[in-house]
Amino acid sequence: MLFPCRNWKPTLAIKLSLLVLTGSVIVLLLKPALWVWVLSVLCINHGILTLAGLIPRSTLLGPNITRLPQAAAQRGEVAITIDDGPDPEVTPRVLDILDQYQAQATFFCIGKLAAQHPELCREIVRRGHAIENHSLSHNWYFSLLDPWSIHREVSNAQQVLSSISGHAPRFFRATAGLRNPELEPVLAHCGLRLCSWSKRGFDTRENNPDAVLKSLVQNLKGGDILLLHDGSSARTARGTAVILDVLPRLLDNLAQANLHSVTLRSAIP
Ligand SMILES: [Zn+2]
Numbered sequence: 270m271l272f273p274c275r276n277w278k279p280t281l282a283i284k285l286s287l288l289v290l291t292g293s294v295i296v297l298l299l300k301p302a303l304w305v306w307v308l309s310v311l312c313i314n315h316g317i318l319t320l321a322g323l324i325p326r327s328t329l330l331g332p333n334i335t336r337l338p339q340a341a342a343q344r345g346e347v348a349i350t351i352d353d354g355p356d357p358e359v360t361p362r363v364l365d366i367l368d369q370y371q372a373q374a375t376f377f378c379i380g381k382l383a384a385q386h387p388e389l390c391r392e393i394v395r396r397g398h399a400i401e402n403h404s405l406s407h408n409w410y411f412s413l414l415d416p417w418s419i420h421r422e423v424s425n426a427q428q429v430l431s432s433i434s435g436h437a438p439r440f441f442r443a444t445a446g447l448r449n450p451e452l453e454p455v456l457a458h459c460g461l462r463l464c465s466w467s468k469r470g471f472d473t474r475e476n477n478p479d480a481v482l483k484s485l486v487q488n489l490k491g492g493d494i495l496l497l498h499d500g501s502s503a504r505t506a507r508g509t510a511v512i513l514d515v516l517p518r519l520l521d522n523l524a525q526a527n528l529h530s531v532t533l534r535s536a537i538p
Contacts, residue, residue, distance in 0.1 A: 274457060274460055277454045277457035277458070280329060280330065282330065283330065283450060286314055293311055318449070322412055322449045322450070325443075325445070325447065325465045326446075326465050326467075330448065330449075331450075331453030331456070331463060332453070332462065333465055334462060334463065334464040334465065334494070334537065335467055335494065337491075337494060337536045337537065338537060338538070341536035345491045346530075346531045347491060347523065347529070349495050349497065349516075350376075350496055350497070350533065351374055351375070351377070351498065352377045352496065352498050352499075352501075353473075353502075354376055354379070354382060354499040355376070355386045355389040355390055355499070357386055357389060359510045360389055360393070363499050364396050367396070367530075368396060372520055372523070372529065373399075373531050373532045373535070374398050375401055375534070376398060376399065376400050378402075378403055379407045379500065380405035380426030381405055381429075383400070390430070390433045391433065391434065391435075393434075394435065399532040399535075400430055401439065401442065401533065401534075402426050402427055404443070405423075405425045405429070407444050409444065411443060411448070414449075414451075416454070416455065419452055419455050420458070420459075423461065424455075427459050438461065439534050440462055440533055441456055441459075441461040442464055464494070465494070467492070467493045467494050467495070468485050468487070468489070468493055469484065469496035470482065470483075472498050474503055475511070476505055476506070478514035482515050482519060482522075486519065486522045495519070497512045
């Protein structure tokens with residue numbers, strides 16, 4: 270399946286970094302004795318790019334959607350995004366809760382899990398939700414991969430998710446939001462846009478649903494992109510996935526604030 274590419278436009282930080290690299294090579298060729306200074310500059314340059322990749326909402330390495338557009342915010346729209354599934358135990362119950370509230374959500378699915386549970390993925394789409402790309406394997410070392418491995422992780426997931434769900438994902442979310450400068454050219458090549466979030470409750474490790482909910486609803490307003498997990502959700506003291514406790518109360522909060530949850534692809538042109 271072919272995906273429409275978009276042009277890769279390096280950010281100012283990437284352009285400056287390329288300038289530093291080129292300048293370093295020239296200085297080394299002309300004045301090899303300055304290698305210590307050149308090495309120091311290169312280390313600082315590398316450190317800045319690494320730090321930018323460790324901040325999930327950073328835009329230094331490339332475009333990064335952190336909120337819905339203004340028009341969607343004015344319509345009272347927020348986007349609930351649910352990562353790391355599909356999970357055969359948790360996802361069907363999440364779908365039922367969303368149905369009860371007539372809310373739509375975006376599921377950032379892992380390609381390999383989607384391949385194991387294709388019918389569950391199709392059910393997600395049948396119920397009016399969207400499936401987007403959360404890599405093929407969800408490796409913890411995703412941000413350390415070389416460009417070719419990143420391309421494999423992104424494009425193979427794109428193939429799997431497209432053929433199962435019947436539509437090509439438009440958005441990509443990096444594992445734990447961590448990435449390196451090579452990701453954005455790959456996303457451009459695959460026709461994807463990086464999407465992070467405006468609020469999260471760390472529900473993969475926070476097992477107190479009250480704390481997760483509090484983080485999500487603090488200063489909640491139109492345009493927010495909220496992050497929850499069905500695939501790797503922490504468990505409450507009663508052993509249930511945190512999302513199952515948080516989601517109904519989150520949707521109650523949205524209703525009280527005259528907000529409603531839509532898919533990313535319906536809110537972002
Ligand atoms: Zn994830």
